[in-house]
Amino acid sequence: MPLRVCIDAGHGGEDPGTVNGKRYEKDDTLRLALQLGKILKANGVDVVYTRTEDIYSSPINKANIGNRLNADYFISIHRNTAIFKKTSGVKTLVYNKKGMKYKIAKDINDSIAAIGFINRGVKSRKCTTVLYHTNMPALLIKIGFITNDSDNILLESKYNEIVEAVAKSFLEVQGLQYNSL
Numbered sequence: 001m002p003l004r005v006c007i008d009a010g011h012g013g014e015d016p017g018t019v020n021g022k023r024y025e026k027d028d029t030l031r032l033a034l035q036l037g038k039i040l041k042a043n044g045v046d047v048v049y050t051r052t053e054d055i056y057s058s059p060i061n062k063a064n065i066g067n068r069l070n071a072d073y074f075i076s077i078h079r080n081t082a083i084f085k086k087t088s089g090v091k092t093l094v095y096n097k098k099g100m101k102y103k104i105a106k107d108i109n110d111s112i113a114a115i116g117f118i119n120r121g122v123k124s125r126k127c128t129t130v131l132y133h134t135n136m137p138a139l140l141i142k143i144g145f146i147t148n149d150s151d152n153i154l155l156e157s158k159y160n161e162i163v164e165a166v167a168k169s170f171l172e173v174q175g176l177q178y179n180s181l
């Protein structure tokens, strides 16, 4: 049976996430999620999504989608946000720093940082719904600060490289082969 991964594009519909000018977090997360899914599918992964369009679904519902579909992993995509516009970098959240999810999270975070983002590391979060309500290993990647213009420029200029880094880390940490599109 192929590995099944539930990819969650953060926010959506009436919940835009953080907004910076014309930039909506919900749009960034959907675009990243769909591209990640495309790459993972090309690598033989069975990809399911919590949303593929601009609709709202609560975090509990999103976690339940992953649970109902018996996903092996749950990967949630977000951007980060800060009051100070200078704050920047990549951070990944896991429920605790144990097991394969932590190894994958660390590798993904380091590989995105290697592209040029400040490395804010992997942090454990007990109260993030999609991390504690999911039955499978789950990670939440915050790909740069939407409130930081340099992070947004970096995201656009290295877009494919960033999404490929996530897919490559996810597969290779598990000993699976990664082929670029």
Ligand SMILES: [Zn+2]
Pocket: 010, 011, 017, 018, 025, 078, 079
């Ligand atoms: Zn978010």
